[in-house]
Amino acid sequence: MLIPKNLYYTENHLWLRKIGLYDFCIGITDFAQKEIGEINLIEFNLEENTIEEKKTWGFVYGTHKTFPLILPNEFTITDVNIMLNENPSHINIAPYSYWFLSISADICTSEFLTNKEYIQLIK
Template identity: 30%
Template sequence: MTFPDDCRYTKDHEWVRLEDDGLVTVGITDYAQSELGDIVFVEMEAEGTEVEAEGPFGTVEAVKTVSELFAPIAGTVESVNPDLDDAPESVNTDPYGAGWMVKLRPAQASDVDGLLSVDEYKEMIGAD
């Protein structure tokens, strides 16, 4: 399992990467995708939608279950990964790359600092 150092994490197993353009890229962690199993469908809020911190921003459907996704910070959905329509399995094969889900314009960029560090997340899930 991988946990990139350039990401912050949530208790709900989302990762967040602050980009150079001020947007944050959001997806689910390697741990989350492994727990869900084979992902067959992903549905996100539309571009322009305002989301609240810890409010829903989409759902991910796996063979075993459907799981709601929760926004790590408040902001506006700037873009949704269009490739997930045809290749939702990207979330399984490359959760921190091609499997990203949304890009948010944060209401407050400093909110990212309040999320879990890689070490705090690994401790929470009991990873080495």
């Protein structure tokens, strides 16, 4: 199972890639996509441009389970990857290449799990 060292992780199996001082891209981990099975739909519940702390902002539907998307902090949405609407199963092939959202927040990255901490979580 692939768990890149250069990303940050959440206990809800999301990865965050830092792309600026306060900007990140978010996707699901390799572990999560394997648990979900073949992904056939991604649904975002984005009524505003802010995701509230620990609130469900979407779902990933697969052949084995439905996976809620939850973040541990409040974020401002800067972009949505609408290309996943056409081929959500691309995530099964390369989970760290396909992101859901681009977000911005003034947070400390120490609030997230490192790859070593995430490996311990999924054991």
